[in-house]
Amino acid sequence: MSTPTLLLAAAVLFWGLESKHVLIGVLLAAIIGAEHFMGRRWKLEQDDFIRVSDLTSIIFLAAAAIILLNVDKVYFLKTVIVWQPAVLLPLLLAQIYTGQSEIVIGTRFGFRRKQAYAHEPLDFKIYYLGVCLVAAAMANSRSLLFFPFASGLLFWLLFVNRGRRFSRFVFSLAFIVVLLGGFLGFKVAETAHQYVREKTRHLMRAYYAGKYTDPFQSHLSYGNIGQLKFSGKIILRVTNNGISPGLLRQASYATYHKDTWHSKKQFEYLLVRDLGWDLQPQPHKPDKQATIEYYLPKEQGLLPQPYGSYRVTGTTLYELSQKKDGIVRIVDGAPLIRYTIFFSPDVFPPVDIPSYRNLAVQQDEKRYLAPIVDGLQLDHLTVEEKIQQVRQFFGDGFTYSLRSVAPGQYASALERFLLSDRSGYCELFATATALMLRQAGVPSRYVTGYVVSEKSTLENKYVVRDRHSHAWAEAFVHGRWVVVDTTPANWLALEKENGARFEKAQDLFSYFKLKYDHFRIGTEQNYTIVLTVVVVILTLILIFRIYRRMNAQTRRVEAQVERQKVTVVDSPFYRVMEKVSEYGIPRKQNESFLSWVAKIEQQHHIDIVALTQMFHLHQRLRFDPEGLKNDEQKHLSQLTAKWLATYGAMTPADSAFEQNSALPATD
């Protein structure tokens, strides 16, 4: 299998163009292509090839580390693959600059001194070509030239390795058919993929909706929050002046339909003022503030904020928007945000007034809620008394449970919760409270967020874990929204009991990760230079170790050659021997020249007499201590020139024809 060096140079250039690293591609192509024009070759032993393999492994690991630190994790694998032609270059150069058809790849890592693992020899060039093509494809340039260039490279490779049974014309025709079929094929593939994508998008929408806080809907999935409650992972950290902020509100929803709360209010862009954002009109006297650290999923989400928040500042927040109910959306931010929130109990959004949606109860829910509410006899009570009655209703006989339940014989889990089990988790308590208040004529809504209750001695901050996520109801009382949380107070203790065993170890790891992430994001330090220097130093060390050994060997070989100098004799007879070998009759091992030409003479006319004469003179020139005299050398040159003039232009077929023509005709 032949893989021309210039083909590899073209492949690397193609990679450079596709991956938009043109200069690097040109440089690598020049290094690879230079082999074609160099007459000298390196001399490497098996040990040296193993060292080159180890060097390549080190470069690969260093490159992967640099990419991991500087590129988003989503793009890590893709970036590593795109850079493989540069990473694997040392192995390729070792093969092409030593001129070997196969090289040994192995490693000394993990073995004792002087031991190594060596794979069976392989031709690395063809694999490198494949890597270049894959890396170029991975770069995903969406260029129209990708297909023709890749086809050109494949054509080149197949052409040099083609079966010679067929002519070049047939080869080219077959490849044109392949090109047409390939073009059609990839267009069909694009169309088919688009079709499949559309179909699956609808199926997956509901699944993905539950993963992140959606400002426009919250689905009671009988375990969405329930599952989160089992996790002790720290997702929020709150630092303040020793005062627990209590509840952190993140989202609120007004409409309930078929186990899902919806919100249709739109967000409006918030303007920056004095390096911060004003959420509400400021109070007369600044009250409290807290610093919150929060890992932002996908660098956008909803801002957890305590009640009465009026201002937020933070260098890791880039763009915010807000709804009329005070919910703030982070349109763009760092992966880890740290912000200071200013809040006061006297602050509330003046434009946050209820609408008809805050009183709407669907018929499905009204069917079982009406009898319950009627049973509480709330008609002639004030709003505060109604709220108190509802609190009492849930406080009497209802318990907190972490078990998710299916509706069973009831139409919904909510109905089962209210009429049968009287036990559930916070989502059910919040939903039931909100709907019962609406049934009683009190505007209400459903809110999700977190509870801040646990202080970490390790970090000296309040930590909010996944299991601290919470849902509660809000009721509109005398011009403002108030919290109505009917979930039994022991729910936090119950959640803690079911926490993970290794929570302390997880917290320690989480703490160090936080410190590192702050350092990385905060300092915006570029590690590329540091690690690049490390990689270069390591590379230089290994190159020095290899080169030093190679140098020593070269010197020793030269020293030996100096002691045993051999003069090369340039005899004109070598050209004759080359011509004789073209007659297609191989010379056996240890077969003498004269017996060989005698065999050739039987099939081709080659003037064996002249050859014998020239051969004897040639042997004397080579081995006779006295050599040939001038006139004898001249005679040899003349004989070889004459023979080459006669037989040098003829093909073996011609000489065979001549031979046959010389034979007497038979009847």
Next chain:
Amino acid sequence: MRYRFYTLYRVVAGLKQRLHARTTPLGRLLVLFTVLMMVFGLNTRQTMMYQLATICFGVMIVAFFMSFFSTPKVRVRRILPKTCTTGEKIAYVLEAENNCPQAVAGVFFREQGGSGLPTYQQYLVCLKEEGSKRNVVDSKLGYYQWRDLLRKIVGVKLESHQLPDLLPGEKKAVEISLVPLRRGYLSLTGYVLFSLDPFGLFKKSFFVSAPSKMLALPQRYPVVSGQPPKSRKYHQGGLTAAAGSGDIGEFVSLREYFSGDPVKHIDWKATARTGETIIRQFEDEYFSRYGVVVDTYTTQPGGAVFEDVLSVAASIIIDQDITTNLVDMFLASQSGVVSLSCGRGNTDQYSLLEALACADACGAFSFQTMTKTLMANLPLLSGVILILLDVDEQRLDLVRLLAQEKKSCKVIVVTADEQLTRKKLHRHMLHEAKIFPVDAAIKIVDLQ
């Protein structure tokens, strides 16, 4: 569990053989590349591998169909040598002839070895033998043992050779080579002629059944010769066997006839003159005759130590000058100990090498059999070279007996554990014995 691994390896080996028979190395790589591109190129928005997949798939389809149109039409005749040497490439001549009216190009020739796969019993034996050499994981999986066993079963490394282009009616000779991988008889079932599709990916093969056998002689190593363990000794070789070596049997004097003297040496003229029977007396002849004892008493035939014992013996035998010396090889077999001689007009060394090529282990018998046979033939020998597998009491007894008989003796111990053997030799005061480690990077037989 082992049987499941065996079944898996067997199935994979069978598939691999079929794939190798139908595709070229480039074809196999392209098949793998196409499959990978199809798998990783499913998402046409994330990468452009789907374009590579479609074009490679197109190449494969076209190549596959066009391969059916490339039937090779060449007639060949090959003359295989009868013997070869393990590990050394042998070359022989193949004559190719084009009997078609069109010119022929791009035809390949390849010998076809035995395609049998190892049996489960053979696999188990191999696992047991090589178990200690591998780590725990390799011992459990047994993959490397399977791979080595496959190589042994095939016995020969075959390569494809491209035949020269032939015009209509033209005949050409080309040199073909192969490399035997193990000693013993190598069976070739025939040969395959194939040509390729236009892209050089798939083969269209034509198998010609031409069974033949070759005997692969043991591998040989360089020998550092010293003074051979011999002294010149009187042998009743006679003038016909002397052939110019040793002292020439010149006429010395006449003497009276004694009973037992050869009748042909009677000088009749002198007898008629004196009336007493007188014979011509000639100068005595001297040449060397020494024995090479090959220790095959092991229960692990095919192991590296056993093979190297045979190789060392072969190397020593080939190194000797048999025009002046006689070499007797003592080799144990299932039927007992046999002695084969070469030199001084008797058979040549290759006959002994052929015996070594077919030698098998005699673990069931005792080394004392060899000792008895050697001692019985000892008076004829000038010296002995012992090539041993181990250093134990029975083998040491032989060395002591040779020392008692004041017979010159060189000992070479072939071993996989050099340190242990060195300790044993030191303990038994055999300081002059040479150790031949089987895992040495460069192997040399030291007879100094």
